[in-house]
Amino acid sequence: MKNKIRITAVFLAALTAAGMVSCSKKGGKNDGTSQPVSVTTAAPAPVTSDAGTRNDTEADGLEITPHIVWEQYTEGDDQLILYSANCPVLSGNPEWNLKKINAALEEYCRDYAKISDIDRVSAKEDYDNLGDRFESYEKSTDYTCYVKDGILSLKYDSYESTGGADDLWVTTALCFDLKTGERIDLAAFLGKDADYAKQYAASAFSLLIKTAPDNYFDNAEAALPELIDGYCFYLNETGLVLFLNSCTIAPDAFGQQTVTVAYANLPT
Numbered sequence: 074m075k076n077k078i079r080i081t082a083v084f085l086a087a088l089t090a091a092g093m094v095s096c097s098k099k100g101g102k103n104d105g106t107s108q109p110v111s112v113t114t115a116a117p118a119p120v121t122s123d124a125g126t127r128n129d130t131e132a133d134g135l136e137i138t139p140h141i142v143w144e145q146y147t148e149g150d151d152q153l154i155l156y157s158a159n160c161p162v163l164s165g166n167p168e169w170n171l172k173k174i175n176a177a178l179e180e181y182c183r184d185y186a187k188i189s190d191i192d193r194v195s196a197k198e199d200y201d202n203l204g205d206r207f208e209s210y211e212k213s214t215d216y217t218c219y220v221k222d223g224i225l226s227l228k229y230d231s232y233e234s235t236g237g238a239d240d241l242w243v244t245t246a247l248c249f250d251l252k253t254g255e256r257i258d259l260a261a262f263l264g265k266d267a268d269y270a271k272q273y274a275a276s277a278f279s280l281l282i283k284t285a286p287d288n289y290f291d292n293a294e295a296a297l298p299e300l301i302d303g304y305c306f307y308l309n310e311t312g313l314v315l316f317l318n319s320c321t322i323a324p325d326a327f328g329q330q331t332v333t334v335a336y337a338n339l340p341t
Contacts, residue, residue: 158182173254226308246307258303293322
């Protein structure tokens with residue numbers, strides 16, 4: 074069924090209310106920008122839920138003003154595409170380089186919500202061919218945050234429905250050193266070099282595969298060095314979480330694959 078523009082406000086309000094941030098929050102604001110076809114703006118209301126987790130000692134003084142970055146593509150009164158990202162704006166401790174982190178998060182969210190020319194063409198073809206059976210292309214991403222020993226971890230979970238046979242759920246993680254504002258990779262978090270970090274993650278997933286080999290692709294273990302990058306991790310209250318998205322080493326039915334290492338068991 075074709076989607077009218079009037080559903081956009083309802084969709085964004087629902088997405089905003091469902092946002093998952095966990096540190097202190099201040100009210101958001103609407104920047105009010107608008108264009109005839111494509112729109113990029115902040116959400117009209119702040120996130121109100123508190124579903125994430127945090128380390129209270131480290132997170133004290135960190136405040137988040139949430140807003141949603143989004144783009145929309147329309148034809149007449151019909152919405153063809155709506156992409157959105159929950160983009161936190163951090164403030165608080167003056168010893169932290171939050172300006173640099175905010176710039177990185179803004180860039181990530183705007184890149185995520187950007188509608189490509191390919192997507193416009195594909196959505197328009199589906200719209201013309203499917204008529205009333207057309208469903209708007211949609212992508213949305215939301216986060217949970219956690220702070221541990223001066224490291225800010227943001228785990229972004231994304232839902233994507235862009236005309237394919239199956240919807241997609243994808244996780245992306247961004248971890249930052251609060252003092253420097255730099256994004257850190259697994260090697261930096263472990264205090265080791267890149268080769269060590271890659272082998273560390275590969276060994277963890279290799280052990281996971283061995284627990285139930287029939288659940289994984291035949292070449293999963295051999296492919297691990299090529300599949301693991303330096304950013305396949307986030308932090309939570311339990312420990313370091315290594316992750317590989319669905320269909321990376323196992324069929325979609327088995328979902329995302331994760332290995333959690335308690336902080337006490339991390340290499341020294």
